[in-house]
Amino acid sequence: xxxxxxxxxxxxxxxxxxxxxxxxxxxxxxxxxxxxxxxxxxxxxxxxxxxxxxxxxxxxxxxxxxxxxxxxxxxxxxxxxxxxxxxxxxxxxxxxxxxxxxxxxxxxxxxxxxxxxxxxxxxxxxxxxxxxxxxxxxxxxxxxxxxxxxxxxxxxxxxxxxxxxxxxxxxxxxxxxxxxxxxxxxxxxxxxxxxxxxxxxxxxxxxxxxxxxxxxxxxxxxxxxxxxxxxxxxxxxxxxx
Amino acid sequence: xxxxxxxxxxxxxxxxxxxxxxxxxxxxxxxxxxxxxxxxxxxxxxxxxxxxxxxxxxxxxxxxxxxxxxxxxxxxxxxxxxxxxxxxxxxxxxxxxxxxxxxxxxxxxxxxxxxxxxxxxxxxxxxxxxxxxxxxxxxxxxxxxxxxxxxxxxxxxxxxxxxxxxxxxxxxxxxxxxxxxxxxxxxxxxxxxxxxxxxxxxxxxxxxxxxxxxxxxxxxxxxxxxxxxxxxxxxxxxxxxxxxxxxxxxxxxxxxxxxxxxxxxxxxxxxxxxxxxxxxxxxxxxxxxxxxxxxxxxxxxxxxxxxxxxxxxxxxxxxxxxxxxxxxxxxxxxxxxxxxxxxxxxxxxxxxxxxxxxxxxxxxxxxxxxxxxxxxxxxxxxxxxxxxxxxxxxxxxxxxxxxxxxxxxxxxxxxxxxxxxxxxxxxxxxxxxxxxxxxxxxxxxxxxxxxxxxxxxxxxxxxxxxxxxxxxxxxxxxxxxxxxxxxxxxxxxxxxxxxxxxxxxxxxxxxxxxxxxxxxxxx
Numbered sequence: 001x002x003x004x005x006x007x008x009x010x011x012x013x014x015x016x017x018x019x020x021x022x023x024x025x026x027x028x029x030x031x032x033x034x035x036x037x038x039x040x041x042x043x044x045x046x047x048x049x050x051x052x053x054x055x056x057x058x059x060x061x062x063x064x065x066x067x068x069x070x071x072x073x074x075x076x077x078x079x080x081x082x083x084x085x086x087x088x089x090x091x092x093x094x095x096x097x098x099x100x101x102x103x104x105x106x107x108x109x110x111x112x113x114x115x116x117x118x119x120x121x122x123x124x125x126x127x128x129x130x131x132x133x134x135x136x137x138x139x140x141x142x143x144x145x146x147x148x149x150x151x152x153x154x155x156x157x158x159x160x161x162x163x164x165x166x167x168x169x170x171x172x173x174x175x176x177x178x179x180x181x182x183x184x185x186x187x188x189x190x191x192x193x194x195x196x197x198x199x200x201x202x203x204x205x206x207x208x209x210x211x212x213x214x215x216x217x218x219x220x221x222x223x224x225x226x227x228x229x230x231x232x233x234x235x236x237x238x239x240x241x
Numbered sequence: 242x243x244x245x246x247x248x249x250x251x252x253x254x255x256x257x258x259x260x261x262x263x264x265x266x267x268x269x270x271x272x273x274x275x276x277x278x279x280x281x282x283x284x285x286x287x288x289x290x291x292x293x294x295x296x297x298x299x300x301x302x303x304x305x306x307x308x309x310x311x312x313x314x315x316x317x318x319x320x321x322x323x324x325x326x327x328x329x330x331x332x333x334x335x336x337x338x339x340x341x342x343x344x345x346x347x348x349x350x351x352x353x354x355x356x357x358x359x360x361x362x363x364x365x366x367x368x369x370x371x372x373x374x375x376x377x378x379x380x381x382x383x384x385x386x387x388x389x390x391x392x393x394x395x396x397x398x399x400x401x402x403x404x405x406x407x408x409x410x411x412x413x414x415x416x417x418x419x420x421x422x423x424x425x426x427x428x429x430x431x432x433x434x435x436x437x438x439x440x441x442x443x444x445x446x447x448x449x450x451x452x453x454x455x456x457x458x459x460x461x462x463x464x465x466x467x468x469x470x471x472x473x474x475x476x477x478x479x480x481x482x483x484x485x486x487x488x489x490x491x492x493x494x495x496x497x498x499x500x501x502x503x504x505x506x507x508x509x510x511x512x513x514x515x516x517x518x519x520x521x522x523x524x525x526x527x528x529x530x531x532x533x534x535x536x537x538x539x540x541x542x543x544x545x546x547x548x549x550x551x552x553x554x555x556x557x558x559x560x561x562x563x564x565x566x567x568x569x570x571x572x573x574x575x576x577x578x579x580x581x582x583x584x585x586x587x588x589x590x591x592x593x594x595x596x597x598x599x600x601x602x603x604x605x606x607x608x609x610x611x612x613x614x615x616x617x618x619x620x621x622x623x624x625x626x627x628x629x630x631x632x633x634x635x636x637x638x639x640x641x642x643x644x645x646x647x648x649x650x651x652x653x654x655x656x657x658x659x660x661x662x663x664x665x666x667x668x669x670x671x672x673x674x675x676x677x678x679x680x681x682x683x684x685x686x687x688x689x690x691x692x693x694x695x696x697x698x699x700x701x702x703x704x705x706x707x708x709x710x711x712x713x714x715x716x717x718x719x720x721x722x723x724x725x726x727x728x729x730x731x732x733x734x735x736x737x738x739x740x741x742x743x744x745x746x747x748x749x750x751x752x753x754x755x756x757x758x759x760x761x762x763x764x
Contacts, residue, residue, distance in 0.1 A: 067566055076570050090557060104549060104595065109601075183461020209293050
């Protein structure tokens with residue numbers, strides 16, 4: 001993974017240095033995108049728990065029906081387990097459960113690492129959240145509120161903090177969120193793909209009275225459009241400061 | 242009936258009944274809060290109140306009162322008080338006056354919690370009370386702190402009392418391996434309470450000190466850390482889930498064994514691997530509540546593994562419970578219907594918890610309706626159904642009378658249908674992104690239909706619970722005399738008269754070599 005990241009970084013180092021201009025589209029596509037990875041793992045776990053659930057429910061329903069009281073069956077005759085059987089009924093299910101647990105944990109861990117390893121070729125944006133807005137600051141000093149304008153195909157890294165209470169920057173379409181809080185810096189990253197699309201940003205950590213109204217959007221532009229917007233607003237940001 | 246006799250009682254059964262009355266009152270209030278929230282959410286935008294704070298106070302009250310005022314006191318207050326001395330053949334608990342103190346404290350706690358609806362600035366900090374919001378809100382954080390402290394203190398002295406009682410007051414011949422599963426479960430729950438409640442007490446005390454006394458435990462500008470609170474809070478509040486889970490599973494074991502007329506399947510595995518495993522693992526999984534809170538990565542993935550491993554002891558207990566049906570002779574009176582209903586609700590709730598144990602999946606699922614749906618299935622509704630099952634089950638023992646079987650079953654089916662409408666829908670829209678704790682879902686207006694369906698489901702649920710409550714009141718007042726042992730149970734509490742007199746038995750019972758509370762088929 002590191003090697004791929006480094007190669008990506010090299011091929012696009014010039015663009016990255018410019019701070020907003022695009023990596024070669026081909027290079028960016030090779031970045032692992034966590035959002036489809038999430039959908040895949042979710043489906044896998046859903047199948048896993050559905051199979052267990054349906055089997056267990058059917059077995060329970062069968063037992064309830066099979067051992068209902070009838071004139072020939074007036075008192076229970078459950079088995080008295082031998083010591084070996086009793087231990088077996090602990091050890092075997094334990095290993096079955098643990099096998100499934102470790103299978104899920106391993107997959108979950110692998111995806112976790114992908115969520116936390118930020119591609120080197122990225123656009124890094126500072127986010128300060130506050131009651132009740134998302135304030136973004138780009139590397140060239142451009143500031144936006146509740147509107148995160150990003151180029152398609154470029155990994156976006158948000159370094160987040162908060163000026164008052166807890167907030168959580170949740171982008172349902174990119175399957176990612178993390179809390180922001182005063183005194184610590186947290187991060188998330190995501191990969192916008194389709195130019196022209198808008199994605200809802202919403203607050204997922206109870207932050208105060210107007211919590212449910214704290215929202216914004218991610219606006220995805222083509223690399224060219226983004227560059228034009230970034231440079232003009234960058235120039236005016238410099239002038240005003 | 243003499244009111245003074247009840248208030249100053251030291252009889253464990255009366256203390257238990259006082260706990261039950263208080264916790265049912267809390268349940269009704271918190272249930273009304275739920276209905277108000279569902280009414281508010283039935284349309285996008287303001288519906289029955291235009292003030293988000295009003296909604297947030299309902300939300301706070303629903304969570305805090307349901308957990309601290311209803312479930313924990315009903316399970317570790319009513320059931321433990323009423324049943325444990327009877328199940329172990331004791332005349333009373335070890336410290337009857339301390340027991341009376343604990344129920345008084347519980348009532349003070351309930352009254353404090355209900356003051357929420359009468360003071361000008363009620364707490365609006367959710368039942369979790371996370372700073373910095375809880376230290377800067379105009380809401381009354383101190384009320385939250387003192388409610389938690391007083392209920393916590395009631396539960397600590399209850400814990401000391403019951404550990405002593407179970408250890409020293411068992412009837413002659415009643416060895417550890419003959420204890421009812423419910424007694425073991427409660428023992429586990431009280432061990433957890435004694436270890437972890439002080440941590441919660443510390444956490445909520447510190448937020449009030451920060452807010453009112455000018456300390457800076459959670460203020461990063463003065464060297465504090467906001468995450469410390471979340472760690473302290475969940476270090477108690479995750480084990481608190483097992484404080485609810487263990488006794489309610491214990492109640493299920495009593496009911497299933499009695500109505501299947503069968504011995505518990507693999508008793509020692511349930512006790513030592515199941516209950517023991519949960520007590521051991523309970524304190525090592527709290528970080529799964531903080532997967533998206535900004536903790537360091539190594540502890541997040543580490544506790545993902547421990548969290549998934551909880552499935553082992555829980556699974557063993559479930560095998561014990563379902564195994565008890567095997568070769569049983571099952572009848573379907575109301576308590577058994579509720580208990581079997583819990584088996585299915587708990588299965589859904591438990592399995593939907595597995596994705597929430599996986600740190601990477603919670604990056605999307607955390608703080609959505611999926612979480613709300615999950616924990617209502619696994620803890621809130623499964624716990625409440627078990628409490629209802631238990632109250633129906635011991636109803637003839639407590640009152641000496643029988644409830645109405647027909648209305649009991651009607652109530653069960655209505656509640657069961659309502660539950661699934663509400664909480665299945667909740668999980669569904671949660672996966673699609675609906676965040677929790679929203680007064681208004683203007684940005685998620687595509688879910689309006691689902692919200693309306695849930696509101697209808699909540700009304701159905703409320704009707705079902707109301708039928709059960711009315712059934713109890715009518716049954717207690719003018720039900721048919723039930724006899725001493727209407728269910729034909731082997732357990733000791735059914736060997737005395739209904740309702741049992743002060744002192745429980747004229748001559749203290751002793752048990753024979755072959756007797757166990759589940760020795761059916763050997764009579």
